[in-house]
Amino acid sequence: MANQQDLYQYLLRLGDNALILGQRLGEWCGHGPVLEQDIALTNIALDLIGQTRSWYQYAAEVEGKGRNEDEIAHFRDAIDFYNVLLVEQPNEDWAYTITRQFLFDAFNYYLHLELCDSKDAQVAAIANKSIKEITYHLKYSSEWMIRLGDGTEESHGKMQQAVDDLYMYAGEMTEPDELDQRMAATGVGADLQAIRPKYFEKVNEIMDRATLTLPENQYFQQGGKKGRHTEYLGFILADLQFMQRTYPGLEW
């Protein structure tokens, strides 16, 4: 049985990852390179927002202050968001968007596989519902990594640049902190130590098939899980929270 405060914090991490990446993907809506991929990315965004709702609804219940999922999304500042740094990185171009997606999907897949067996029935239920969506996300982003990495000289160059710039955010996800360790010990959270080798094996496999190379400098940035973010999160929240901050309780 996990401490309720720990569980609340842990649920926010799960929900925040999904919300911020979903919001980033939503920025592609109407701007995709072709109609088919515009729809594909916004489909994934909607999957992620749906997962966010499940995590926040449960978080609100655990918090026990009568808040709902919208209030949890709209009335917290950047320092109270616990998503990993990777998901808040800007879309830039298709290569960055796909690379960010793949680096996250591979983690998210193994994370949810573990959470499917959580000792918390609600966590397990949400993970079981989400794993089908996440399995598709990983297939989608892996295929684009390979297609473009092992594509033309130009596409390879753009993908390699994105990998060089984003890989420093890949380590934080599988690096357990005290909360991760306590949650894993109760059997409610996932064991990141167990996920880490599987994650990097998957990343290496896809990079190989995409003929891309990982940067030699493997220093990983971290801080998101503790609420220490890159400059980008504030701008994302300004967009996301504007209406509710300006007109609290607005409905439409």
Added chain:
Amino acid sequence: MNANWPLWEIFIRSKSGLNHKHVGSLHASDAEMAIENARDVYCRRNEGVSIWVVESKNITASDPDDSDPFFEPAKDKVYRHPTFYDLPDEVKHM
């Protein structure tokens, strides 16, 4: 980019036991991408259980100018339809 991607015709089977039906077309660089694009474009709202994709150039269509000799002769031959039988109520989909 779009100009380089071939066009694909998409067929969706809405549930087991029914036929695949043509639902539209989309662009994709190969068959695998066409299936995924079709999944995202045409199956978002639970429309299907199976997808076929065929590159549009592989479809041979009848010539609209031939429609009279092709289809007109069938119109006045009502005896080719089983309209002179009384069908029991239990027989569906006729």
